[in-house]
Amino acid sequence: MKHAMIIGATGITGGYILRDLAARPDWKVTGLCRRPPAESAPNVRWIGVDLLDKAEARAKLGGLSDVTHIFYCGFLPLGRDEQYLPANGNVAVNLALLANAVEPVTAASKGLRHVQVMQGTKYYGSHIGAFKTPAKEDDPRHMAPNFYFDQQDYVTELQAGKSWTWSCLRPHAVMGFTVGNPMNLLAALGLYAAISKELGLPLKFPGQEGAYRAVYQVTDAGLLASAAHWAATTPACANQALNITNGDFFRWESLWPRIADHFGMKAGGVQTIDLVSFMADKAPLWERMIAKYDLMRTPFTSAVNWAFPNYVFKATWDQMSDTTRARKLGFSECFDSEERILEQLGEIRRARFVP
Numbered sequence: 458m459k460h461a462m463i464i465g466a467t468g469i470t471g472g473y474i475l476r477d478l479a480a481r482p483d484w485k486v487t488g489l490c491r492r493p494p495a496e497s498a499p500n501v502r503w504i505g506v507d508l509l510d511k512a513e514a515r516a517k518l519g520g521l522s523d524v525t526h527i528f529y530c531g532f533l534p535l536g537r538d539e540q541y542l543p544a545n546g547n548v549a550v551n552l553a554l555l556a557n558a559v560e561p562v563t564a565a566s567k568g569l570r571h572v573q574v575m576q577g578t579k580y581y582g583s584h585i586g587a588f589k590t591p592a593k594e595d596d597p598r599h600m601a602p603n604f605y606f607d608q609q610d611y612v613t614e615l616q617a618g619k620s621w622t623w624s625c626l627r628p629h630a631v632m633g634f635t636v637g638n639p640m641n642l643l644a645a646l647g648l649y650a651a652i653s654k655e656l657g658l659p660l661k662f663p664g665q666e667g668a669y670r671a672v673y674q675v676t677d678a679g680l681l682a683s684a685a686h687w688a689a690t691t692p693a694c695a696n697q698a699l700n701i702t703n704g705d706f707f708r709w710e711s712l713w714p715r716i717a718d719h720f721g722m723k724a725g726g727v728q729t730i731d732l733v734s735f736m737a738d739k740a741p742l743w744e745r746m747i748a749k750y751d752l753m754r755t756p757f758t759s760a761v762n763w764a765f766p767n768y769v770f771k772a773t774w775d776q777m778s779d780t781t782r783a784r785k786l787g788f789s790e791c792f793d794s795e796e797r798i799l800e801q802l803g804e805i806r807r808a809r810f811v812p
């Protein structure tokens with residue numbers, strides 16, 4: 458029986474990993490976050506812990522002596538403008554989140570086999586501007602700060618001389634159905650389209666013209682969870698980073714008319730708006746839509762954090778990761794991203810998240 462400790466298990470990446478592992482007969486799972494859910498599957502245990510409090514983390518995690526795999530999917534954004542950037546002052550807190558969880562458990566769990574850290578394409582500076590594409594795992598780093606550098610260096614140093622191994626996964630724009638997670642592009646796409654439709658508007662691309670035309674990539678959250686399990690249990694993946702995406706690329710200019718068509722709307726081309734400002738007055742409209750279409754009762758503020766699509770749609774440069782390493786090591790799952798995003802939009806509509 459393997460025992461996974463998932464840090465940030467209510468997040469979009471950690472939540473999918475938790476469900477994937479909990480569905481496997483040979484795993485039991487411990488999920489960590491500050492606000493655990495009230496209910497859980499029988500082989501899932503939750504520990505509510507503020508990992509920024511080192512003493513609390515030690516007290517609550519120091520007795521976990523049978524953890525075999527640690528999956529780190531924590532993330533603590535700071536401040537509205539900086540919240541999706543791994544630079545700008547959030548290095549110390551995000552390093553502390555990782556270290557305060559990992560230290561007591563690596564000390565107590567003598568049978569530990571693997572520590573995995575969830576990173577992202579921002580490792581390559583994708584949030585700063587154009588970067589070398591397709592990005593390869595061992596490309597030279599950009600100028601620090603970037604908390605992914607500190608987290609990877611921390612795990613590498615901690616592992617030296619130990620019998621366990623580490624891996625770092627680097628997805629891009631994780632697409633999955635979750636409610637209340639800020640970095641959720643699928644929810645943002647669905648809500649933006651539904652609100653535009655309700656207002657009788659065509660589906661205009663709200664980002665920059667350059668972002669509409671640039672090469673883009675996404676990572677399906679289920680595929681990422683499957684890759685997390687694979688990388689954590691495959692000896693050939695030991696002590697290295699792996700780019701994990703759907704395996705293909707697309708441009709919003711090709712997909713956008715298909716999304717419009719999916720919602721029975723006309724595509725409206727590019728009209729750049731600040732989504733945070735333009736969505737600020739839409740909560741009453743959303744409440745009316747919930748009643749009118751009998752939707753899940755998701756408060757507007759937890760449905761989408763509009764700063765995230767704002768950030769995604771303003772990047773005018775190509776986002777391309779090379780996934781050859783993972784494929785050569787044996788991970789072969791892939792999706793046609795345009796098809797998969799349309800499927801997922803169908804899923805969130807059938808679940809009554811959006812009409």
Ligand SMILES: NC(=O)c1ccc[n+]([C@@H]2O[C@H](COP(=O)([O-])OP(=O)(O)OC[C@H]3O[C@@H](n4cnc5c(N)ncnc54)[C@H](OP(=O)(O)O)[C@@H]3O)[C@@H](O)[C@H]2O)c1
Nearest residue numbers: 465467468469470490491492507508531532577630631640
């Ligand atoms: N989402 C994407 O599209 C995407 C794409 C590429 C890479 N990534 C990367 O993947 C990593 C994980 O991101 P995510 O999107 O999965 O994050 P997320 O959805 O925001 O989840 C963050 C998790 O961390 C927990 N957490 C935050 N502060 C905590 C604290 N003080 N103590 C204990 N738990 C705490 C949260 O639960 P509580 O709030 O209840 O504590 C939550 O479970 C990040 O490095 C991110 O940049 C994400």
